[in-house]
Amino acid sequence: MKAVKASLASALERPDPKIRFYLFHGPDEAGSRALAMQLLKGLGDAEKFIVLGQSIKADPAALADEAGAMALFGGKRAIWVEPAGDEIAEGVGALLDAPASESAVVALAGSIRKTSALLKLAEAHPAALAHCSYVPEGRDMERVVIELGRKNGLRIMPAIAQRIAGATSNNQAIAAQELGKFALYLGADTANPCDLDQETLDLLGADSAEADVMRLGDLALAGRMNELIDELGRLPSGGSEAIPVLRSLQRRLLMLAPLRARVEQGQSVDSVMTSMGKSLFWKDKPLIQRLLSVWSAERLTEAAARVSALERQIMLRPLSDEAALGEMLVTLARAARQKG
Template identity: 50%
Template sequence: MKADRKRLGEALDRPDPAIRFYLFHGDDGSTSRALADRLLKGCAAEKAPLAAAELRSDPARLVDEAQAIGLFGGARLLWIEPAGEECAAAVTALLDAPAAESATVAIAGKLRKGSALLKLAEGAKTALAHVSYEPSARDADQAILALAASVGLRIRPDVARRVAQATNADPLVARQELTKFALYLDATPGAPKDLGHDTVDAVGVDASEGEGSRAVDLALTGSTVALVAELDRLEAGSLEAISLLRALQRRLLLLAPLHARVQGGESVDSVLATQKRTLFWRDFDAIAPMLRLWNADKLAQLGERLAQLECNLMLQPIPTDASLGEEIVAIARAAARR
C-alpha cells in the first residue's frame, strides 16, 4: 500500500509487525536511504544486506532469509540496495509466504509507472511504498528546521538554508552536521540552544569551500562590485587561497561538459533541465548566466591560467591570497564585458 505521508514518520518509528516489505523509491535517493535508516532504528534491528542480483537468480532466498532467526536471536532488517525489477519474483514470494520473522526494505531509484516491483508494494496490505521526490528549496529548509528541533537546536530560516546548501539537502549528512552543532553548543531537546552563523562558521562541514563558492559564482557571472566586497569579507576570515582556487576549478569542470552541449545546439534551459538529479537547486540560477557568458575557448584559457596560478601558489613558501585575488577580479571584469 502507499504510505500516508503525514503518518510516515510514525510508521517508521513504530513499525507495524504486519508490514513485511518496505519500498522507498524515487529521484531523491538520499531521502530514501534516510527513511530506511529511520526504519532500522524503529525496528531496533541489525542491518542484513542482500544483493538484488542474488535474488534474481534465487528468488526463494528472500523468503528463507525473512523466515530465519538471527544468529544471536536479535531482530534483523533485510536490506536490498539498489533494488529493481530483478527483485520482483523474490518480493512476490515474500508477500505470499505464510509468515516472516524479519522485515525487508528495498531502496530503488525512479521506477516506471508499470513497474512490477512498485505494483507489488502498493497492492499488498503487508507492504508499504513511498516515493522520494527531489526536495524544493522550501522543502529542504523545512526538513533542516525539523531535524534541528529533534536534536535541540533553534534555528532561523537563513541558517537553515545555509545548512541545507552545505549538506546538499542530504538528510543523513544534515543530521550528522546538526548533531555536531548540538554537541558543540551542549544543546539537547530538553535544553535547546540557538544555532547561528558563528557556530556554522566555526565547525561547519566544508565551511571554507562553501564560502569560496560564493566568490567564484560572483566572479564567473561578472558581479565585480559584489565580488570585491566578498573578497574583503573573506580576507578578514580564514579562507586559504588554495581553497578558493579549488572551488573555482570545480566550477570550471562542471561548466565544460554543459557548455559543450550548448555549443552543439542545445539551449541553456534544455541542458539545465537534464541536470536536476546532479545539480543542487541553488546552483541553477548561477550556472545559467555562466553558460551564456563564457564560450569553450575562454573556459579552456581560464583553466590553463588557473593551473599556472596553482603552480605558482604551491611553490611559494607561504601561499598568499593577493595573486589569486587579482586573478578572480580579472575574471569578473572579463565576464562583465561579455
C-alpha cells in the same frame, strides 16, 4: 500499499508488524535513505543485514528464507537491499506470500518506472509499504532541516535552516550528518536542546570549506601523493582547517558510496556516470570516474568510518590535530595508489 504522506512519520516511528516489505524510491535517494534509517530506529534500532539484489534474482526464495530466520545473536535486524529493482520482484512476492516473517525487508530503489513490477507489487499488497521521495526545495527543505534539527536537540531559525539547505544542496543525508555534528559540538540532545547559531555554522558548516580545502580530500582519494604533500605544506600553522577538510572528505565519500554499490552490482562505471547527468559538475567528472574505479564499496565504508572517528576526536578537544589530519590523508593516498 502506497504510503500516505500525512501518516508516514508515524508509520516509520511505530511500524505495523504486519508490514513485511518497505520500498523507498524516487529521485531523492538521500531522502529515501534517511527515511529507511528512521524506520530502522522504529524497528527497535534494528541492525542492517545486507542482501544483494542479484542474489535474490538468482534464488528468489532466499529473501523469504532470510527474513524468516532468527538472528543468531538476538536483537532486531532488517534485511536491507540497495540498489533494488525489478530483479527482486519475484523474491518479494515469495516474501509476501510466506506464512510468517521475523524481519522486515527494506529496499532502496532510486527512480523507477511507474510500470515497474516491484513498484506495482509494493503498492498493491497490504503487507508492503511504498513511498516515493522527491527532492525538497525552498521552504520544504527548510522545514526538513528544522525537523531534523529538533530530533538532534537543535533549535533552528528559518534563516539558519535556509543556509544549511543551500550548503548541502538540499541533500537530506548530508544535512542530517551536518546537524548531528553540530549537536555533538554544542552538547545538544532532545533532553538538553540548544540554539544553533551562525557562529557554529561559520566554524563547522559545510559551506565553511573553500575549494582548496575540498581539494585536499580529493587529492588523497585520487592517490596524488606529491600534490597532497604540497597542499598540506601550505596549510597555515595553528589553523583550524582540520574540521573543514574532514567534512568535505565525508561529503565526497557519502556521494561515492551508493555509486560504487551500483558498479559492484554489475553496472559499468561509464553507465553510472551517465546516470548522474547534470547533478555532477563537469570539471569533477574525470575525478569521480577515477575514484569509482579505484575505491571499492568496502574500502569507502572503512575510509568513512576512519574520517568520522578522527573528526569526533578533534571536535571533542579544544585544538585541532594537524598531524593526525595529515596522517589520515597520506594513508588514504597510499591506499589509492595501491589500488590504482
